[in-house]
Amino acid sequence: MTFRILGPMEVRGTSGAVRIPPGRQHVILAALLMDANRIVTTDHLVDALWEDSPPSTARTQIQICVSRLRKTLAEAGVATQIVSRSPGYLVQPPESALDMHVFTKLLTQARSLAAQGTPAETSALLRTAVSLWRGPCLAGIPHRALRTMASRLDEDRLAAIETYLDLDLGLGLHHQLVGELTRLVHENPLRERLRGLLMRALYLSGRQAEALAVYRAGRDLLIEELGLEPGDELRSVENAILAGDTAALQGAAIDAPDPVDVAVEPVAPIVDRPRQLAADTADFTGHDDLVTAAETVLVGDETQQAVGVVVIVGRPGVGKSALATHIGHRVAAEHFPDGQLYCDLRGVRAGTDGVADVLGRFLLALGIPGAMVPDGLAGRQELYRTLLAGRRVLVVLDDAATEGQVTPLLPGSSSCAVIITTRSRLTGVPGAHRLALDVLDHDHSLRLLVRVVGAERVAAEAEAADALVRAVGGLPLALRIIGARLAARPHWTLASMVHRLADERRRLDELAHGDMTIRASLSLTHDGLDPRSRKLFALLSTADGLTVPGWTAGAVLDDDSPYPSDLLEPLVDVQLLDVDAVERTGEFRYSYQDMVRLFAREQLAAHGDDGALHRMLGGWLAIAEQAHGGVYGGDYTVLHSETPRWHPPAEYVAQVLIDPLDWLDGERANLVAAVGQAASGGMAELAWDLAVTLVTLFESRGYFDDWERTHQDALAATRTAGDDRGVAALLNSLGTLYINRREPDRSRAVELEALAVFERLDDPRGIALCQRDLALLDRQAGADDAAFERYTVALREFTRSDDAVGRSIVLTQSAPILYRRGDVEQAQAWLAEAIDICRAVGYDGGIPHTLRRIGQLQMMSGEFDTAATTMAEVLGMVRDTRDVIGEGYVLCSLGEVNAAAGRHDRARTCFQQALTLRERITDGSGAAVARLELARALLALGESAEAVTLLREALATFGERGMERERQAAERELAALG
Numbered sequence: 001m002t003f004r005i006l007g008p009m010e011v012r013g014t015s016g017a018v019r020i021p022p023g024r025q026h027v028i029l030a031a032l033l034m035d036a037n038r039i040v041t042t043d044h045l046v047d048a049l050w051e052d053s054p055p056s057t058a059r060t061q062i063q064i065c066v067s068r069l070r071k072t073l074a075e076a077g078v079a080t081q082i083v084s085r086s087p088g089y090l091v092q093p094p095e096s097a098l099d100m101h102v103f104t105k106l107l108t109q110a111r112s113l114a115a116q117g118t119p120a121e122t123s124a125l126l127r128t129a130v131s132l133w134r135g136p137c138l139a140g141i142p143h144r145a146l147r148t149m150a151s152r153l154d155e156d157r158l159a160a161i162e163t164y165l166d167l168d169l170g171l172g173l174h175h176q177l178v179g180e181l182t183r184l185v186h187e188n189p190l191r192e193r194l195r196g197l198l199m200r201a202l203y204l205s206g207r208q209a210e211a212l213a214v215y216r217a218g219r220d221l222l223i224e225e226l227g228l229e230p231g232d233e234l235r236s237v238e239n240a241i242l243a244g245d246t247a248a249l250q251g252a253a254i255d256a257p258d259p260v261d262v263a264v265e266p267v268a269p270i271v272d273r274p275r276q277l278a279a280d281t282a283d284f285t286g287h288d289d290l291v292t293a294a295e296t297v298l299v300g301d302e303t304q305q306a307v308g309v310v311v312i313v314g315r316p317g318v319g320k321s322a323l324a325t326h327i328g329h330r331v332a333a334e335h336f337p338d339g340q341l342y343c344d345l346r347g348v349r350a351g352t353d354g355v356a357d358v359l360g361r362f363l364l365a366l367g368i369p370g371a372m373v374p375d376g377l378a379g380r381q382e383l384y385r386t387l388l389a390g391r392r393v394l395v396v397l398d399d400a401a402t403e404g405q406v407t408p409l410l411p412g413s414s415s416c417a418v419i420i421t422t423r424s425r426l427t428g429v430p431g432a433h434r435l436a437l438d439v440l441d442h443d444h445s446l447r448l449l450v451r452v453v454g455a456e457r458v459a460a461e462a463e464a465a466d467a468l469v470r471a472v473g474g475l476p477l478a479l480r481i482i483g484a485r486l487a488a489r490p491h492w493t494l495a496s497m498v499h500r501l502a503d504e505r506r507r508l509d510e511l512a513h514g515d516m517t518i519r520a521s522l523s524l525t526h527d528g529l530d531p532r533s534r535k536l537f538a539l540l541s542t543a544d545g546l547t548v549p550g551w552t553a554g555a556v557l558d559d560d561s562p563y564p565s566d567l568l569e570p571l572v573d574v575q576l577l578d579v580d581a582v583e584r585t586g587e588f589r590y591s592y593q594d595m596v597r598l599f600a601r602e603q604l605a606a607h608g609d610d611g612a613l614h615r616m617l618g619g620w621l622a623i624a625e626q627a628h629g630g631v632y633g634g635d636y637t638v639l640h641s642e643t644p645r646w647h648p649p650a651e652y653v654a655q656v657l658i659d660p661l662d663w664l665d666g667e668r669a670n671l672v673a674a675v676g677q678a679a680s681g682g683m684a685e686l687a688w689d690l691a692v693t694l695v696t697l698f699e700s701r702g703y704f705d706d707w708e709r710t711h712q713d714a715l716a717a718t719r720t721a722g723d724d725r726g727v728a729a730l731l732n733s734l735g736t737l738y739i740n741r742r743e744p745d746r747s748r749a750v751e752l753e754a755l756a757v758f759e760r761l762d763d764p765r766g767i768a769l770c771q772r773d774l775a776l777l778d779r780q781a782g783a784d785d786a787a788f789e790r791y792t793v794a795l796r797e798f799t800r801s802d803d804a805v806g807r808s809i810v811l812t813q814s815a816p817i818l819y820r821r822g823d824v825e826q827a828q829a830w831l832a833e834a835i836d837i838c839r840a841v842g843y844d845g846g847i848p849h850t851l852r853r854i855g856q857l858q859m860m861s862g863e864f865d866t867a868a869t870t871m872a873e874v875l876g877m878v879r880d881t882r883d884v885i886g887e888g889y890v891l892c893s894l895g896e897v898n899a900a901a902g903r904h905d906r907a908r909t910c911f912q913q914a915l916t917l918r919e920r921i922t923d924g925s926g927a928a929v930a931r932l933e934l935a936r937a938l939l940a941l942g943e944s945a946e947a948v949t950l951l952r953e954a955l956a957t958f959g960e961r962g963m964e965r966e967r968q969a970a971e972r973e974l975a976a977l978g
Contacts, residue, residue: 002078002097005033006153007134009141013076020072024049024065030138030146032082032091036098037880041088043273048146060279074655083659084666087275092659099132100153107160119167126164133157162193169197170250174204185214189221192230196237200249203241211241274365276342277396278580280329281322285451286444290435294327297433298394298417299335306431307410308417313425314437316595317477320421321398323437328396328419336394336417341365344546345406346399346594352377355408359384360705362395362409369885370702371740372921377408383922385412392416399594403428439474442466448476452483457494464494471501477593478521484575485525500524522599525574532557533570534603537577539612540568540590541600544677545670547580547591551648555619556612562649576600587652614683618646620674621690623653623663628696630660633841636805638693639729639766641685664697668706671697675710684721687714692733699740700845702885707737728757728766735773744777751777765806768797772810784817791817805846808837812850819857827857848877848886852893859893864901871897888917888926895933904940911937928957932970944977 004010009030011018020026031048032040046058055061066089070082080093095101106129113122137150137157161184168177181198188194195218202211215230215238222228230238240248290312298308310327314320332340341362348354359380363373366387374380388411400406400422406429410418420426425434440448446469450458458465472478486497501520526534539556540548550565559567565587571577572590580591592600622645629635647653656663664671671694678687691714698707711730718726731754738747751770758766775790791814798806811834818827831854838846855870871894878886895910911934918927931954938947951970958967 001099001102002080003033003093004099004134005030005138005150006099006103006132006157007136008139009033011073011076011078013073013078015077018072018076018078020069024061025069025072027141027146028062028065029069029082030141032089033093033098033100034138034146034150036091036093036101039085039088039090039882041273042275043087045088059275079658081655081658083662085659085662087273090659090662103129103132103153103156107156110160110163119170123164123167123171126160126167130157130160130164158188158191158194162197165194165197169200169204174201177201178205178207189218190225192218192222192234196234199234199237199241203249204246208241212238215241273337273339274341275339276365277328277332277340277394278321278325278342280326284322284326285447286440287319287323287437290323290437291327291330293433294419294435295331298327298331298419300414300417304414306414307412308414309410309420309429309432310418311420311422311426311429311432311434312437313422313434315423317475317593318437318439319476320437322476324396324398324419324421328394331417332394336392338391338393339365340394340396342396342398343409344398345401348405352408355405356380357705358409363387364701364703367921369921370704371885372923373702373704374922375741381408384409388416389413390415394419397421399423400426402426440476440479441474442469445469445472445474445479448479449483452480453486453494457486457490461494464498467498468494468501471498472521477595481521481525481575481596484573485528488573519595519599522576522596525576526599526603529570529574529576532567535607536567537571537600538603538607539609540577541592541597541604542609542613542677543616543670544673547589548670549589549667550587551619551652552616554648555616555646558611558615558646560649562651564649613677613681614644614686615646617674617678617683617686617690618644619648620667620671621645621686621693622647623657623667624671624690624693624696626653627657627660627664628693630657631696631700631843631845632805633838633843634805636803636841636843637769637809638695639689639725639732639763639769640693641689641723641726643683643685643689661697661700664694665701668697668703672706672710676713679713679717682717682721684714684717684723684726688718688723688726688730690714692729695733695736699736702740704737704741708734711737724757725761725763725766728754728761728763732758732766732769732773735770739773739776744780748774748777764797765801765803768794768801768803768806768810771797772806772813775810776813779813779817784820788814788817804837804841805843808834808843808846808850811837812846812853815853815857819860824857824861828854831857848874848883848890851877852890855893855897859897859900864897867897868894868901884917884921885923885926888914888921888923888930891917892930892933895937899933899937899940904937908934908937908941924957925961925963928954928961928963929966931957932966932973935970935973939973939977948974948977 002012004012009020009026011020011029020029027049028045031045042059042062045062046054049062050058066082066084073081080091080097083090083092093101095105106125110122110125110129113125137153138146141147141150165177165181178198178201181194181201184194185191185198195214199211199214202208202214215234218234219230222230229235237249294310294312297310300308312320312324328340343358343361345358348358356377359377360370360373362384363380364370366384368383368387374383390413393411393416395409395411395416395418397406397409397418397420400420401424403426406418406420406426410430420429420432426432439445446458446465449465449469468482469479472482482497482501486492486494501524526537529537536553536557540553542556543552550568552564553559553567554561554564557567561567568577568588568590572579576592576596578591578593579588581589621643625635625640625645628638632638671690675687675691675694678684678690691710694710695707697703698710711734715727715730715734718730731750735747735751735754738744738750751773755767755770755774758770771790771794775787775794778784778787778790791810794810795807795814798804798810811830815827815830815834818824818830831850834850835847835854837843838850851870851874855867855874858864858867858870871890875887875890875894878890891910891914895907895914898904898907898910911930915927915930915934918930931950935947935950935954938944938950951974955967955970955974957963958970
């Protein structure tokens with residue numbers, strides 16, 4: 001096992017034991033392992049480390065600890081890594097890699113054996129489970145939050161021990177158990193069940209007096225320690241001994257679990273506290289009056305009836321974003337604990353589509369699944385304001401250009417507040433308090449210079465420092481750039497920098513003052529770089545993403561060294577490039593300041609492209625292609641072009657793709673931008689290939705806006721290039737999107753157009769993909785015969801193209817048609833083959849879909865207990881992946897199984913939880929279906945009044961949304977009630 005927490009925590013890598021430094025790293029890894037396969041929030045880690053008094057730098061310290069842990073695990077050859085996933089971190093070890101998981105799995109298997117009436121086998125399995133323990137769970141970690149969780153596992157261990165001892169007594173092994181029980185009672189003297197087991201073992205061994213002495217000793221201890229008499233169970237053992245009731249003392253098998261008694265509490269889908277605010281600036285200084293004024297507006301008082309809105313106005317380089325971030329951090333923790341939403345509006349498209357995109361991102365951050373995000377601006381704005389009503393959330397909108405960009409993004413609740421930065425005054429923003437941000441005054445400029453280059457150098461050249469501050473005009477960006485160059489060259493004097501800057505300003509004196517100062521600072525620093533760094537500075541600016549990973553430096557320079565981020569260090573040293581964040585691998589992410597990016601792009605003419613942009617975009621495609629393979633178990637169900645790839649360092653790719661979907665999600669903005677750049681740059685093959693590859697992310701996370709935008713951009717470029725296969729690939733993918741959006745007519749039109757092209761090109765995978773989607777459309781329309789005919793073609797073509805996963809999906813989708821035709825055996829065989837394929841290739845995402853179909857088939861065949869067990873397994877899978885939409889479907893399926901078996905109380909519970917979940921994710925159609933099913937369960941229980949209310953609510957929704965089949969079903973139920 002890689003991780004062991006059933007005792008002192010141990011980690012093993014390829015070369016043996018891995019030393020995890022005691023203290024914070026130890027606690028963080030322990031907390032993540034205790035909640036393995038579930039997201040552990042940063043707030044929970046803060047509580048685990050500092051309990052009630054965390055420092056202000058707590059979140060930063062956790063990021064540092066996680067980064068170091070990742071490096072330690074990676075260097076030790078530990079395959080399971082820590083994944084960043086909002087709002088915290090996640091560890092997903094294989095089941096056999098964590099002793100806690102092995103223990104719980106063995107307990108589950110033991111319960112199954114007990115249900116089959118095999119006490120000896122059950123006892124042996126429980127003893128195997130208990131043998132995994134090496135002491136108390138997480139021994140040596142005293143933190144209260146972790147001890148509470150660990151004590152639950154310790155309790156499970158004791159319960160397992162008690163159970164196998166009870167079983168062994170029933171098997172007549174009382175003589176062998178006396179010694180073991182005596183030790184356990186000594187270690188757990190207040191544990192009444194253990195004491196009762198010892199009494200029984202002694203009595204059955206012919207030692208009645210000793211058994212009663214054990215009872216008296218336990219009674220005295222309970223009275224002395226707790227002031228309590230023994231409980232009913234222990235007293236009943238004493239009475240049985242006194243009565244000589246040997247049969248009662250023999251013991252019995254553990255209670256067999258009910259296979260359909262499944263916990264159905266849904267995982268809450270709403271992320272309570274999104275944390276999107278960037279890190280505060282470490283050397284922030286000045287503008288105390290503006291900070292105070294902004295805080296007053298944002299915080300308000302109990303009489304405030306409107307949203308507090310602060311608009312920070314200033315010219316480029318003056319520090320608007322830094323001030324907004326600084327203010328945000330000052331007020332967020334105390335006054336806006338429900339989270340912070342952030343958007344850099346400079347990269348947002350003009351018009352309502354761009355604003356709708358921003359609202360879509362905010363809704364996703366607030367926990368709404370992508371498939372449930374409304375279409376269009378109006379629906380998103382309504383849901384956004386509904387979610388924020390009564391919540392205390394800070395919204396930061398950076399670099400706004402017009403009032404039209406920000407007005408739809410304003411919350412409707414006075415409990416929220418907004419900070420906007422802009423270069424114009426935005427006089428049309430309602431209720432806004434404007435703060436004009438000017439340059440730093442002389443004293444604060446000097447203070448900033450001291451923080452960058454050091455107090456001793458400034459004091460040694462006080463006059464030159466004054467002149468340097470005057471030369472940059474108090475602009476923080478210019479001062480940091482100049483200061484960074486001085487800090488990197490301690491042998492330079494401040495006076496020499498003043499002379500250099502004066503020369504640059506004379507060369508650029510036709511520019512406006514603000515721009516002139518920044519450009520002079522940039523030009524001076526840029527010209528001091530070596531030629532290769534100057535080229536990298538220019539070429540890297542071709543990326544449209546706001547931040548970029550280090551491997552892009554290798555791509556633009558066509559440098560295949562294993563550590564391409566080293567190429568960027570000279571740019572970071574002189575602040576021409578900022579370190580924006582740390583990746584899970586320990587690598588850095590980089591970004592340009594706005595003015596620096598513009599300056600860098602002006603240098604492109606001097607260096608030429610030399611294929612740099614194509615290599616960088618090809619790098620994105622190469623990693624995305626491998627990410628798709630990681631999700632699907634191989635390069636299945638996707639079409640590719642012959643466009644060249646550029647491959648980033650293999651070690652880096654292996655690290656970031658530990659969780660392929662997580663990497664795709666984290667790089668979504670860059671990947672979407674890459675499609676747009678490829679399309680606009682005439683790289684049609686690259687554009688369509690990357691676009692269809694990204695559907696792996698778009699479909700699983702419900703990013704339908706990105707799906708359509710990337711495909712429409714790529715489609716325009718591909719049509720222009722005359723690439724028929726690319727056009728067909730995009731149309732087929734758009735057809736799948738329209739199915740997800742419940743637009744069947746639109747989907748059928750583009751699928752038929754794509755199919756015609758693929759048939760002309762004799763492209764088997766393309767034909768199979770189109771036939772699969774068209775078959776699904778037929779099946780949804782009730783045309784089983786037409787659907788099965790298309791599925792048959794799809795199966796043949798997927799087989800011809802060696803696409804195992806494509807074949808598995810078709811087998812799963814077509815099995816219900818076979819069942820409805822009465823061919824149950826064939827349907828079962830197809831589903832069995834589908835699940836075997838998923839497991840063989842590692843397509844984990846397909847397993848719950850196929851298992852749910854298997855469960856439905858089991859239910860239709862009257863195997864209700866087996867179906868319930870299958871559905872329970874699927875429920876666990878979708879919860880582990882936080883698939884709240886899938887959870888809603890499975891809860892309804894589990895309810896249907898219980899209803900079919902006559903267990904209407906349990907069916908009601910399942911449908912109630914499905915309804916709660918659907919309402920929380922604003923799925924009106926799904927909620928209406930859950931109401932219909934819940935009403936049926938209530939009618940079976942004789943609760944007709946509530947059922948009628950639910951039926952009428954469901955009927956209204958079905959009528960509004962054109963759900964004709966469901967509407968008729970609801971009407972039939974109402975009609976039956978008279």
